[in-house]
Amino acid sequence: IKTQVGIIGAGPAGLTLAHWLKKHGIDSVIIEHRSREYVEARVRAGLLEQNTVDILKTLGLADRLVREGHEHHGVYLSFDGERIRVPFGPYTNGRHITIYGQQEVVKDLTDAWITGGGTILFEAPALELADYDTKHPKIYFEQNGQKGVVECDFIAACDGFHGLGRKTLPKNSYKEYSLTYPFSWLGILAHVPPSSDELIYAYHERGFALHSLRSSTVSRLYIQVENDDKVDNWSDDQIWEELSVRLGTPGWNLQSGPIFEKAITPMRSYFIDNMQAGRLFLAGDAAHIVPPTGGKGLNLAIADVKHLVDAFIDYYHNNSTTGLDMYTPTALRRIWRAQDFSNFMTTLLHKQDEHGSFQYRLQRAKFDYIRISDNYAATVAENYVGLPFESFT
Ligand code: FAD
Numbered sequence: 001i002k003t004q005v006g007i008i009g010a011g012p013a014g015l016t017l018a019h020w021l022k023k024h025g026i027d028s029v030i031i032e033h034r035s036r037e038y039v040e041a042r043v044r045a046g047l048l049e050q051n052t053v054d055i056l057k058t059l060g061l062a063d064r065l066v067r068e069g070h071e072h073h074g075v076y077l078s079f080d081g082e083r084i085r086v087p088f089g090p091y092t093n094g095r096h097i098t099i100y101g102q103q104e105v106v107k108d109l110t111d112a113w114i115t116g117g118g119t120i121l122f123e124a125p126a127l128e129l130a131d132y133d134t135k136h137p138k139i140y141f142e143q144n145g146q147k148g149v150v151e152c153d154f155i156a157a158c159d160g161f162h163g164l165g166r167k168t169l170p171k172n173s174y175k176e177y178s179l180t181y182p183f184s185w186l187g188i189l190a191h192v193p194p195s196s197d198e199l200i201y202a203y204h205e206r207g208f209a210l211h212s213l214r215s216s217t218v219s220r221l222y223i224q225v226e227n228d229d230k231v232d233n234w235s236d237d238q239i240w241e242e243l244s245v246r247l248g249t250p251g252w253n254l255q256s257g258p259i260f261e262k263a264i265t266p267m268r269s270y271f272i273d274n275m276q277a278g279r280l281f282l283a284g285d286a287a288h289i290v291p292p293t294g295g296k297g298l299n300l301a302i303a304d305v306k307h308l309v310d311a312f313i314d315y316y317h318n319n320s321t322t323g324l325d326m327y328t329p330t331a332l333r334r335i336w337r338a339q340d341f342s343n344f345m346t347t348l349l350h351k352q353d354e355h356g357s358f359q360y361r362l363q364r365a366k367f368d369y370i371r372i373s374d375n376y377a378a379t380v381a382e383n384y385v386g387l388p389f390e391s392f393t
């Protein structure tokens with residue numbers, strides 16, 4: 001297979017990249033390790049920044065998102081049962097977030113790619129990335145027991161945290177930063193209308209809880225659990241009881257309903273400070289992971305793609321390699337911001353130490369400060385909604 005940009009991974013990053021390049025007349029092919037069914041059923045993120053939604057709209061990929069997504073103009077933060085609302089509009093010139101499941105984004109983008117005649121190979125793991133330090137990089141892959149090769153001008157590794165892209169980067173070309181948190185999230189999907197019009201993030205002495213949603217009949221909720229905890233340790237009743245206590249505030253009730261998905265996710269901050277080598281470029285989770293509190297992971301993946309598309313346009317249409325040369329430093333400015341904000345939200349809202357400890361008092365002080373200070377609330381709002389791209393230039 002010959003193409004201009006060989007893309008590894010049909011997650012949000014790889015699919016968005018393929019569509020965006022196509023809009024600018026640049027040809028690409030996607031190679032995906034898993035089956036289409038597997039990728040489309042993988043339940044993950046739900047929070048889309050306005051930046052992300054705007055990009056999908058510009059690419060003509062947001063029809064269902066606009067119909068079925070839920071716009072939110074504020075968020076609730078709860079601490080020891082006291083709930084406050086941080087509005088977005090007054091602090092962000094009217095910007096907002098949209099709740100729409102990541103796997104729905106993946107379905108929409110995959111459908112549109114295939115309908116538009118795009119090439120995507122499923123169940124085709126990339127096995128080796130070669131010659132990326134020459135003008136003729138190659139992706140060796142396998143499909144149905146047959147070996148194949150993508151010959152391209154550039155390789156875009158959008159292959160997630162466990163992908164081949166990062167493993168292929170020369171070890172001495174980057175510094176690695178990593179922080180593993182001493183807790184995980186148990187996430188559920190349930191057939192029950194959301195009990196709140198907006199998301200609720202809660203600190204409670206029994207641990208963090210988050211109330212999110214997917215539709216008027218499906219809710220998405222999370223609780224902090226121990227790293228070695230197992231889904232089987234939790235009955236549905238226990239999960240609802242715990243959510244109800246942790247999210248609770250006087251005069252409010254949590255509706256429960258049948259749970260149809262349960263999974264435990266570890267919490268990690270990770271990134272490398274170089275995302276390219278020769279004609280190999282990394283984007284999204286391939287280069288960085290943030291803990292999910294604050295919902296930045298998917299949005300950061302799409303932001304990387306924006307910078308990469310700008311760079312490819314520069315190369316193919318303006319005959320300049322400046323954008324490609326500057327890809328890593330350009331992307332890193334936003335990545336650092338997201339790392340800090342995700343760490344801030346995680347440490348603010350999770351139980352990390354004994355209730356009443358010094359650490360707890362610092363968390364409480366931050367919460368109280370958000371409540372009394374417009375400036376601090378504005379900091380939370382503008383990061384949560386996502387800073388405009390111009391902010392980082
Ligand atoms: P991925 O989605 O991981 O896609 C990578 C793809 O590459 C995969 O399909 C994989 O199969 C494929 N692949 C890997 N190796 C190979 C190979 N060798 N050959 C071919 N293909 C390969 N983010 C948010 O922004 N908001 C949220 O609300 C949010 N909540 C989250 C909640 C949970 C429970 C979890 C787990 C994550 C959450 N995230 C959230 C993070 C978000 O899901 C990720 O950041 C996002 O999936 C990154 O997209 P990506 O395209 O970079 O990588």
Ligand code: DHB
Nearest residue numbers: 045046212292293294295
């Ligand atoms: C969701 C996940 C998050 O990590 C978050 O901060 C907000 C919402 C969700 O899955 O809906």
